[in-house]
Amino acid sequence: xxxxxxxxxxxFALGTSAGMCAATIFMLRSGQPHLLEFxxxxxxxxxxxxxxxxxxxxxxxxxxxxxxxxxxxRLYLLLNAAYGVFDPAALTALLWLLSIxxxxxxxxxxxxxxxAGLLLAFAALNVFLxxxxxxxxxxxxxxxxxxxxxxxxxxxxxxxxxxxxxxxxGLIRVPWAHxxxxxxxxxxxxxxxxxxxxxxxxxxxxxxxxxxxxALLAGYLALVVFLQVRQLRAVYLGEIYAESFQVQRxxxxxxxxxxxGMSEFMSAIVEKExxxxxxxxxxxxxxxNPLVLCVFLAFAGSAKQKFGFGIxxxxxxxxxxxxLLAVSVSNLSYNTFxxxxxxxxxxxxxxxxxxKVMRAKNFAQGGLITSVYMLGAPIILYVxxxxxxxxxAVTAAFFAMLIIHLGAGNLFSVYWPKRIEFAQxxxxxxxxxxxxxxxxxxxxxxxxxxxxxxATWLLKLNWLPLAxxxxxxxxxxxxxxxxxxxxxxxxxxxxxxxxxxxxx
Amino acid sequence: xxxxxxxxxxxxxxxxxxxxxxxxxxxxEQQQFYGFLGPNGAGKSTTIKMLTxxxxxxxxxxRILGMDLATNTVAVKSRIGVVPEGLALFERxxxxxxxxxxxxxxxxxxxxxxxxxxxxxxxxxxxxSADKLVADYSHGMKKKTALAAAVIHGPAILFLDExxxxxxxxxxxxxxxxLQRFISxxxxxxxxxxxxxxxxxxxxxxxxxxxxxxxxxxxLEELRAGVKVAGHEQAALxxxxxxxQVVGGTKQDAEVISWL
Numbered sequence: 001x002x003x004x005x006x007x008x009x010x011x012f013a014l015g016t017s018a019g020m021c022a023a024t025i026f027m028l029r030s031g032q033p034h035l036l037e038f039x040x041x042x043x044x045x046x047x048x049x050x051x052x053x054x055x056x057x058x059x060x061x062x063x064x065x066x067x068x069x070x071x072x073x074r075l076y077l078l079l080n081a082a083y084g085v086f087d088p089a090a091l092t093a094l095l096w097l098l099s100i101x102x103x104x105x106x107x108x109x110x111x112x113x114x115x116a117g118l119l120l121a122f123a124a125l126n127v128f129l130x131x132x133x134x135x136x137x138x139x140x141x142x143x144x145x146x147x148x149x150x151x152x153x154x155x156x157x158x159x160x161x162x163x164x165x166x167x168x169x170g171l172i173r174v175p176w177a178h179x180x181x182x183x184x185x186x187x188x189x190x191x192x193x194x195x196x197x198x199x200x201x202x203x204x205x206x207x208x209x210x211x212x213x214x215a216l217l218a219g220y221l222a223l224v225v226f227l228q229v230r231q232l233r234a235v236y237l238g239e240i241y242a243e244s245f246q247v248q249r250x251x252x253x254x255x256x257x258x259x260x261g262m263s264e265f266m267s268a269i270v271e272k273e274x275x276x277x278x279x280x281x282x283x284x285x286x287x288x289n290p291l292v293l294c295v296f297l298a299f300a301g302s303a304k305q306k307f308g309f310g311i312x313x314x315x316x317x318x319x320x321x322x323x324l325l326a327v328s329v330s331n332l333s334y335n336t337f338x339x340x341x342x343x344x345x346x347x348x349x350x351x352x353x354x355x356k357v358m359r360a361k362n363f364a365q366g367g368l369i370t371s372v373y374m375l376g377a378p379i380i381l382y383v384x385x386x387x388x389x390x391x392x393a394v395t396a397a398f399f400a401m402l403i404i405h406l407g408a409g410n411l412f413s414v415y416w417p418k419r420i421e422f423a424q425x426x427x428x429x430x431x432x433x434x435x436x437x438x439x440x441x442x443x444x445x446x447x448x449x450x451x452x453x454x455a456t457w458l459l460k461l462n463w464l465p466l467a468x469x470x471x472x473x474x475x476x477x478x479x480x481x482x483x484x485x486x487x488x489x490x491x492x493x494x495x496x497x498x499x500x501x502x503x504x
Numbered sequence: 505x506x507x508x509x510x511x512x513x514x515x516x517x518x519x520x521x522x523x524x525x526x527x528x529x530x531x532x533e534q535q536q537f538y539g540f541l542g543p544n545g546a547g548k549s550t551t552i553k554m555l556t557x558x559x560x561x562x563x564x565x566x567r568i569l570g571m572d573l574a575t576n577t578v579a580v581k582s583r584i585g586v587v588p589e590g591l592a593l594f595e596r597x598x599x600x601x602x603x604x605x606x607x608x609x610x611x612x613x614x615x616x617x618x619x620x621x622x623x624x625x626x627x628x629x630x631x632x633s634a635d636k637l638v639a640d641y642s643h644g645m646k647k648k649t650a651l652a653a654a655v656i657h658g659p660a661i662l663f664l665d666e667x668x669x670x671x672x673x674x675x676x677x678x679x680x681x682x683l684q685r686f687i688s689x690x691x692x693x694x695x696x697x698x699x700x701x702x703x704x705x706x707x708x709x710x711x712x713x714x715x716x717x718x719x720x721x722x723x724l725e726e727l728r729a730g731v732k733v734a735g736h737e738q739a740a741l742x743x744x745x746x747x748x749q750v751v752g753g754t755k756q757d758a759e760v761i762s763w764l
Contacts, residue, residue: 345592
């Protein structure tokens with residue numbers, strides 16, 4: 001982490017701690033101590049989730065490696081706990097607990113001692129629980145499949161804030177008032193057995209005795225200590241968790257795909273590309289994202305308010321979906337050799353001109369995006385009415401944008417090739433330079449679309465979207481050909497640099 | 505006289521100020537097992553990259569199977585098989601999918617590609633791992649897969665860059681069996697290796713490169729005849745002795761680290 005990062009982190013920790021202290025004082029002064037549970041939940045979730053996200057983005061010290069050094073088991077256990085305490089997220093959470101305690105002491109001095117004991121136990125519980133979770137995480141990280149699955153889980157977790165954002169903006173309505181009663185029972189039940197609730201019940205006894213929550217809290221603490229010791233002992237004794245091979249008895253090699261109307265090599269490349277994409281769950285999540293958003297928006301009642309009623313609502317949604325999808329092809333095409341990595345050398349060794357390889361790859365990439373469009377568009381058309389001529393116009397514009405993006409992607413792929421690391425959360429699908437250069441594609445296409453919409457609206461030229469869409473499609477084919485030829489010429493002159501960047 | 509299948513004329517390659525290959529004149533005849541030797545950084549890999557189209561020469565000419573590589577790139581590539589330095593494998597395919605795919609890239613029909621894939625996996629002892637991703641293979645398994653990918657289309661010449669590096673004895677035996685079979689069926693092999701014993705046992709002809717220049721070339725007997733080492737007038741020289749004599753650079757005891 002840079003110095004600026006440390007300063008920002010420290011400011012965040014101090015600022016939020018002051019907030020925690022103020023909130024505690026307010027809650028106790030206003031006679032609502034039960035609200036403290038919200039603060040404890042915040043501490044608990046922050047402590048358990050944030051280090052995990054950091055670990056996913058940039059793996060830190062792997063404690064499986066530390067066990068290989070000449071340390072005793074006891075020292076290894078201590079080092080592990082200390083590492084857990086001095087994690088930046090843990091330090092922040094500890095500061096929060098201290099702030100809550102200061103708030104308690106300021107308003108209810110009599111609670112000082114029991115609160116200190118309970119918050120310390122809560123802190124210890126968090127440290128050990130978090131180290132167990134990180135340990136399981138490291139275990140996953142030690143295999144290729146595990147690492148890739150972790151990346152997918154983290155990506156899905158990252159979609160959650162997007163959904164919250166849609167809810168906050170009123171695009172998705174959650175009928176809280178109509179939630180079935182059992183959901184409330186579940187939430188109450190969880191509160192009564194989860195550590196934050198137990199700490200609060202031990203500190204602020206309600207109708208029940210404090211003995212039950214205290215005993216449960218002590219039980220949890222004993223359990224996490226036991227599990228942590230067991231987990232670390234196994235690692236210390238040399239537990240190996242690696243890729244395992246399932247022996248196959250009989251070898252049957254299926255012939256590859258033969259796609260209708262395609263040559264042998266073209267079918268083979270399309271098959272290879274789709275197999276690559278299928279095995280990259282992270283990419284699938286990125287590609288499915290526009291479809292998920294489209295389905296949410298199509299069914300969200302309030303989407304009408306955002307996009308207008310009736311026809312304009314439907315066409316707005318279809319247009320937005322088409323635009324989002326056409327842009328999302330950049331995940332595949334802006335670094336078309338990035339997933340091949342050292343395999344790029346195989347294209348150079350093969351008796352296929354690079355142009356044919358690029359076209360076949362583009363066919364697979366475009367075909368996949370088109371399939372997603374074909375899945376999402378009927379859903380929108382089912383929910384919202386859109387006139388046929390506008391559907392054709394948007395679809396033609398979608399293909400035009402897609403084709404231009406594929407051509408531009410070929411060029412960016414050879415100008416700024418980037419080796420993709422599948423199991424690294426922070427490994428981008430294309431280089432930053434390609435991301436910036438994409439503006440050269442996005443801005444003119446957005447301007448053209450804007451001009452067509454404006455002209456249609458101002459001059460009442462209802463035929464214009466369809467004509468512009470079809471003309472755009474014709475132009476896009478010429479632009480694609482020009483960009484791809486340019487890409488091939490550049491690639492042939494810079495083969496070594498491209499191969500070097502991809503790790504051949 | 506046998507047909508010359510690999511020929512370079514005044515081949516030269518520079519990387520900025522560094523001269524990697526200089527005025528290289530190579531001639532390899534059909535069915536020769538040609539071992540291309542040299543110390544680290546001598547220009548072996550650069551040469552093999554130029555011969556296989558992975559790297560463009562700065563100047564000079566390359567003729568493969570009588571065709572100029574610069575003007576007949578596609579035709580040449582369809583007749584050669586290569587195991588490059590980095591192996592160049594699509595690691596996110598299974599072993600079976602990879603071989604099948606490579607076969608089809610070279611124009612084999614789906615059925616023939618599948619059939620040859622099965623045979624090669626069986627021969628290379630990769631049958632049990634045929635459905636595992638290449639990314640999960642060991643280094644030796646990857647080498648065997650790369651060799652299988654190089655021969656699946658039945659090339660006329662094989663270019664192998666350090667095929668035995670990091671390979672265990674069992675895998676090495678399998679590779680050698682395949683290479684000898686390839687030669688006996690009329691193929692030609694151009695191989696670079698650091699393992700002199702392997703080269704001595706397998707190769708019929710040897711070229712030695714130093715600082716980008718070919719300093720010795722011929723059959724092992726020809727090299728032995730051309731190199732005289734004091735104290736070895738009667739006994740036949742080993743390839744290692746010839747190599748060290750031609751390349752030089754061995755350190756005397758006095759030059760060895762003093763504290764060791």
